[in-house]
Amino acid sequence: METLRISVGLILLCAAPLYAAPGIRLSPQGAVEMRTGPQDAWYAVSAPTALRAGSEVRTGRDASAEIDFSDGSKVRLASDTSFNVDQAESAESRFTLLRGKIQAAFAGLFSSKIRLRTPTAVCAVRGTVFELSADDKDTAISMAEGLIEVKDNKGNNAVVSSEETLKIGQDGMGTPHLLSLTDTRALDAVRPTAVHQEMARDQTRTMVEELRNRELKANEAQLGKVFDPIKLDRLDPD
Numbered sequence: 001m002e003t004l005r006i007s008v009g010l011i012l013l014c015a016a017p018l019y020a021a022p023g024i025r026l027s028p029q030g031a032v033e034m035r036t037g038p039q040d041a042w043y044a045v046s047a048p049t050a051l052r053a054g055s056e057v058r059t060g061r062d063a064s065a066e067i068d069f070s071d072g073s074k075v076r077l078a079s080d081t082s083f084n085v086d087q088a089e090s091a092e093s094r095f096t097l098l099r100g101k102i103q104a105a106f107a108g109l110f111s112s113k114i115r116l117r118t119p120t121a122v123c124a125v126r127g128t129v130f131e132l133s134a135d136d137k138d139t140a141i142s143m144a145e146g147l148i149e150v151k152d153n154k155g156n157n158a159v160v161s162s163e164e165t166l167k168i169g170q171d172g173m174g175t176p177h178l179l180s181l182t183d184t185r186a187l188d189a190v191r192p193t194a195v196h197q198e199m200a201r202d203q204t205r206t207m208v209e210e211l212r213n214r215e216l217k218a219n220e221a222q223l224g225k226v227f228d229p230i231k232l233d234r235l236d237p238d
Helices: 008-013 192-226 229-235
Strands: 024-029 032-035 043-045 049-051 056-059 064-069 074-077 082-088 093-105 114-117 121-134 138-152 157-161 164-169
Touching: 024 032, 056 064, 157 164
Parallel strands: 093 114
Antiparallel strands: 024 049, 024 064, 032 043, 032 056, 056 082, 064 074, 074 093, 082 093, 093 121, 114 121, 121 138, 138 157, 138 164
């Protein structure tokens, strides 16, 4: 699954007018099923379909799906993912990721009114681009842009910000730490200052190595002159 490359600025440019009840549409790719409630039967979805509160979606192996919101926000479901729409209102929307992985970009109407639950954590989204994966034991968050406030099942809290990652298990959460700029979960130019700094460090290292190599070659040449056999013969008193 390709990395989601959507900037919040682009989403805002494409945002639709605000609605009292946000519109949500599911676009399946491959074997995707949904049901309208926990007591209803699952059925295959092969074309764009509207979702509402109570809708549950699951993707099969090698399948994926995209959920589009009326304000331009998007959620992409990877294969073997179960995702529920618990509440869809302008005041607050709530979703559950039971298992699998999503890549999401929320903005506009949803920028500060999203709650996302997993088996081990509750996430309050604050206008952001991120990746979230979950199963019965662990939740992993990889931020690209924005903020997510996280609470684990033990009541511990953490804030994950741009280019940070955090893992939450059954025994609690770890500590957020920065993603490497070479990490596939990091989006291009999200941290331009850090990118320039790292590039500058790389250039400095290259310059230092080149100077060191020149000095070594110069020293080798100088030693070659000092220990030239002909010159040594001339210094021989015999």
